[in-house]
Amino acid sequence: MATKIEVGVQVWVCLYTHRHGVDVGVYESPEAADKGVRQILVENAGEELEESDYKAVRELLDAGKLWEAATLYSEMTEEYIEVVNRTVEK
Numbered sequence: 001m002a003t004k005i006e007v008g009v010q011v012w013v014c015l016y017t018h019r020h021g022v023d024v025g026v027y028e029s030p031e032a033a034d035k036g037v038r039q040i041l042v043e044n045a046g047e048e049l050e051e052s053d054y055k056a057v058r059e060l061l062d063a064g065k066l067w068e069a070a071t072l073y074s075e076m077t078e079e080y081i082e083v084v085n086r087t088v089e090k
Contacts, residue, residue: 012083
């Protein structure tokens with residue numbers, strides 16, 4: 001579903017680079033972007049990781065250590081998640 005975003009509005013862009021390409025998500029706040037990153041990790045860690053590695057990522061997520069979990073996931077899978085703040089331009 002496409003949403004029109006006004007020029008000058010700040011957005012947070014999430015880039016998830018994986019073996020099939022790059023997924024892009026655009027969020028209206030850093031909190032929403034963090035929620036998107038968490039969703040990526042929860043959905044993909046269960047599929048990509050061995051049980052013990054999955055447990056380590058989930059423990060970090062459950063402890064509120066989102067970016068530590070993302071870093072660990074990246075080290076284990078060579079898939080990367082990045083969030084950047086941008087201002088919408090013309």
